[in-house]
Amino acid sequence: MDSRIIEIIINAFWDMLKQGIVVTIPLTVISFSIAMVIALVVAVVQVANIKVLKQLARFYVWVIRGTPLLVQLFVVFFGLPSIGIVIDAFPSAIIVFSINTGAYASETIRAAIESVPKGQFEAGYCVGMNYVQIMWRIIMPQALKTAFPPLSNSLIGLIKDTSLAASITVVDMFMVAQRVAAATYETFILYCEVALIYLMFCTVLTKLQTYFEKKLKD
Amino acid sequence: MLEIKDLHKSFDGLEVLKGIDLKVDKGDVISILGSSGSGKTTLLRCMNFLNSSDKGTMIFDGESYDMGNISKKDIFNLRKKTAFVFQNYNLFINKTAMQNVAEGLIVARKMPKEEAYEKSRKALDKVGLSDRYDYYPRQLSGGQQQRVAIARAIVSDPEVIYFDEPTSSLDPELINEVLNVMRDLAKEGRTMIVVTHEMNFARNVSSKVIFMENGKIAEEGSPEDIFEHPKQERTAQFLSAYRKG
Ligand SMILES: Nc1ncnc2c1ncn2[C@@H]1O[C@H](COP(=O)(O)OP(=O)(O)O)[C@@H](O)[C@H]1O
Ligand SMILES: [Mg+2]
Numbered sequence A: 001m002d003s004r005i006i007e008i009i010i011n012a013f014w015d016m017l018k019q020g021i022v023v024t025i026p027l028t029v030i031s032f033s034i035a036m037v038i039a040l041v042v043a044v045v046q047v048a049n050i051k052v053l054k055q056l057a058r059f060y061v062w063v064i065r066g067t068p069l070l071v072q073l074f075v076v077f078f079g080l081p082s083i084g085i086v087i088d089a090f091p092s093a094i095i096v097f098s099i100n101t102g103a104y105a106s107e108t109i110r111a112a113i114e115s116v117p118k119g120q121f122e123a124g125y126c127v128g129m130n131y132v133q134i135m136w137r138i139i140m141p142q143a144l145k146t147a148f149p150p151l152s153n154s155l156i157g158l159i160k161d162t163s164l165a166a167s168i169t170v171v172d173m174f175m176v177a178q179r180v181a182a183a184t185y186e187t188f189i190l191y192c193e194v195a196l197i198y199l200m201f202c203t204v205l206t207k208l209q210t211y212f213e214k215k216l217k218d
Numbered sequence B: 001m002l003e004i005k006d007l008h009k010s011f012d013g014l015e016v017l018k019g020i021d022l023k024v025d026k027g028d029v030i031s032i033l034g035s036s037g038s039g040k041t042t043l044l045r046c047m048n049f050l051n052s053s054d055k056g057t058m059i060f061d062g063e064s065y066d067m068g069n070i071s072k073k074d075i076f077n078l079r080k081k082t083a084f085v086f087q088n089y090n091l092f093i094n095k096t097a098m099q100n101v102a103e104g105l106i107v108a109r110k111m112p113k114e115e116a117y118e119k120s121r122k123a124l125d126k127v128g129l130s131d132r133y134d135y136y137p138r139q140l141s142g143g144q145q146q147r148v149a150i151a152r153a154i155v156s157d158p159e160v161i162y163f164d165e166p167t168s169s170l171d172p173e174l175i176n177e178v179l180n181v182m183r184d185l186a187k188e189g190r191t192m193i194v195v196t197h198e199m200n201f202a203r204n205v206s207s208k209v210i211f212m213e214n215g216k217i218a219e220e221g222s223p224e225d226i227f228e229h230p231k232q233e234r235t236a237q238f239l240s241a242y243r244k245g
Helices: A003-047 A051-065 A069-083 A089-115 A118-126 A131-168 A173-184 A187-217 B040-047 B072-079 B097-108 B113-126 B142-154 B172-187 B199-204 B223-228 B233-244
Strands: B002-011 B014-024 B029-034 B055-060 B063-066 B082-085 B160-164 B192-195 B208-213 B216-221
Touching: A003 A051, A003 A089, A003 A131, A003 A173, A003 A187, A051 A089, A069 A089, A069 A131, A089 A131, A118 A131, A118 B082, A131 A173, A131 A187, A131 B097, A173 A187, B002 B040, B014 B040, B014 B216, B029 B040, B029 B199, B040 B160, B040 B192, B082 B142, B097 B113, B097 B142, B113 B142, B142 B172, B172 B192, B172 B199, B199 B223, B199 B233, B208 B223, B208 B233, B216 B223, B216 B233, B223 B233
Parallel strands: B029 B192, B029 B208, B082 B160, B160 B192
Antiparallel strands: B002 B014, B002 B055, B055 B063, B208 B216
């Protein structure tokens, strides 16, 4: 390997890592946090069987899970302006990733809530608690424990999916890789390099997941 | 103190309770016997509104309630006068023994934590679990879990406690530790309605025995009446099957 390539690899590494830290990670963390709030609400609305809201929740999950993430990004960033709604690239990405991950995560949480034995509810009622108290103090803590591994999975999925934001002009880690690749023609090396940085991020997340799963167990 | 009149309940068109009348006085220990599927569990669950009823009247402390059409508020208030012990314990999985017992006091009855834990400690001591306060359900044997459930039931000092086959999920060697606790409660004068297959308990501890058959009360009376001189053929058959078994 000649020194030119080594220099490209090293320079690109810092540029990509920097963009990873200032764009990819915030994009992931913010979107995931909002997604969790959406998911909780959408799941609880369904489990609690709240009439109109439940239908709305089902509709939301149906539409979001039934359409490609990339298309959703295009609809919000390139589509909405044509009907007069202009949103910058980064907030567009946040909106789409939040809504998208929220739909999947709501199904995870709903399933987790439904996996809590019915007897937990009945015992709560029998000691005089009401629905909200039981949900909050008895059911949710158990459900979130069950939901933790699949939700970690969604988080790991999301950090990789944020690379799609490059296609709506967000200058994230992947966009940097594309630019350097275009300028240097070292496409193979640079795309492999950015893949490695994603792998690094995901490895950290996986380690964290293992650690917290262990903690939740005891 | 508590009376049920003409209670009916169906599941998808199948009538499971076909007009139950039941009178409970303070201090009564009523054992409900009957073969599987006769409606015993459903009766208890309707009485605590875990199942809705199609029709029936409940008179509790002089107040009358239409069981087929009762408000959430009434259900809520009535449940606070009662407690329920389930066949499979149903302890809160995410809470320790102490928290299981205190939860209802703190959350539903808004009792100050200190007072609630003090009462819970006493309740757990009473069922012989003074060394298990901080254990989670999964760290306890079935018999211990059921005793926590009983502590949870008595801690609020309910007017009546419903037991649905409290020893049926237990290994034989653990049954007595639970029955002994229940015997103590009976001696203290607690009002209890117990669905059970423990004939010795029904015979020796209860003040009244009810035999259910096919959604109806087929026969009721003192333990002597039921065990020594059953009037119904079916009651005699049921009891002799148990004597043999
Ligand atoms: N949730 C339910 N849905 C439909 N049928 C039920 C339900 N619960 C009980 N049953 C039926 O009601 C009958 C009485 O059941 P149950 O009260 O559990 O009897 P027991 O406790 O005496 O064994 C049975 O035929 C049972 O299948
Ligand atoms: Mg039963």
